[in-house]
Amino acid sequence: MSAGTDLAAADERILQTSPLRKLLARPELGSVVGAIAVFVFFAFFADSFLRATSLSTVLYAASTIGIMAVPVALLMIGGEFDLSAGVMVTSSALVSSMFSYQMTANVWVGVGVSLLVTLAIGAFNGFMLTRTKLPSFIITLGTFLMLTGLNLGFTKLIDGTVSTKTIADMEGFPSAREVFASTLTIGGVGFKVTILWWLALVAVASWILLRTRAGNWIFAVGGNKDAARAVGVPVTKTRIGLYMGVGFGAWISGQHLLFSYDVVQSGEGVGNELIYIIAAVIGGCLITGGYGSAVGSAVGAFIFGMTSKGIVFAEWNPDWFKFFLGAMLLLATLLNAWVRKRAEATK
């Protein structure tokens, strides 16, 4: 409304408030402030926290969550949840391991089959969501329970126990381990390769979100589905694509899980879906969709890594970890809400 009345002063005002406003309007600002606070906190209370090896450990913990937090954040920006994300990681590892073992094939064949399966699970979630129009909470809760059952059931049926047989002596295992679970030594400190996967995913996701047409569609689908449909955005395709993205993330995480240990426990992964969601929310994703960033999810995962390992470095009882995580979630969400309000008020 005011645009019509004070046009003359307009340009001047942009110069004055723009840099600050732009900074405040970043979705990840709240989480960056939180990350700095957590970092300072543990640097102060845990003596070994500032060592390079500690950093490597923290980054590794962050990357295992971060790889999944990226597609989960995109999905949340698109307005939906995926509660099956945690167990899908385990499914991915199980499919890969069991397929290779049972077919006595090169492990890379199993890795490929696993990718197809996780993408199919993602597509199934997306298809069910767009077809039935039920809330994603219900649909993916169903998938979550079904996958949990299938993981245990199939593993017991085929291997007789709750874990898979080792595939360490099979063809292709060394090269697959190289790709999914190796350690790179930089300056005498070992860094897990998952950190690279994580950073690459963040970069690609940020690019998609901010610079491509698909990114525009993701924001629009999460922000106002009906408006998006009315201006010609392929809403169904976008949402199915987002779920397949979660499948892709689960594939990478699952292969890492498999190739770092060579056996898989079929009951793993339950509860992790909430940690991915927490990382995305701490990183500034709006739980109702339409707002957030991939970088934010990475900062959220980093906070998670610092807290989980910082407590160990500080030699505290790890039982306290969940309390910290919960408090962090509340604080970060409040901070994000406050920052966003400020950003909109200074327009």
Added chain:
Amino acid sequence: MTGTPARTALVELSGVSKNYGNVRALEGVSLEVHAGEITCVLGDNGAGKSTLIKIIAGLHQHDGGTLSLDGEETRLSSPREALDRGIATVYQDLAVVPLMPVWRNFFLGSEPRKGVAPFKRMDVDHMRRTTRAELLRMGIDLRDVDQPIGTLSGGERQCVAIARAVHFGAKVLVLDEPTAALGVKQSGVVLKYVAAARDQGLGVVLITHNPHHAYLVGDRFVLLKRGTMVGAYTREGITLDELTTQMAGGNELDDLRHELQRAQRPGAV
């Protein structure tokens, strides 16, 4: 343009009807939209205005009658098809995504791109510049095209949506109650942009229940009531008073006046 008397209409509905299950939402509605003219559709709540809009916008398909674009009988299967054929619809409440910046909203669904296949990306600079320029052309000077569109006023948002439709080469602009939720001053601003779009040669369908707004800009008037057409006039054929009376239900208004007068009497004594 005025030289050809029997020019074909951009959009012509004739005897169109639509049923939702066994509910008759629309029956025998006809209207014409010509380039450089504003066709107003007037009606009270539940008169079938929304249904009519959805047929023209491609969201729903008509069950009876004909829909012709440029004289060619057709059937629109999706909003995308309607857009491709030059019909842009600005809905009352779902025109935009509030949390997204103005420039992202402006190009939503028709993003210009550059680069080769796997690295195809949006031409962001072009999008920002064009948004600013197109809005200026419509007389809207926005401080910052990066601000979320939800921070604009209702009138400004309508104007952005109209400017967007004009930019994407719409031949027909369908406006769903653009002034319904606005104050007097804001309504005036929006009507000005509607007229600006008309002056650029677009055919406009203006849906409203406000006869005063309609008469300010309209060339043709179609009145709907309970799903049927109760009148169709050109500007020469009707005065504002007649339009207002028709719109309010003619005799019904007189009845209402009597009733209200009687109801007032006890309090006045």
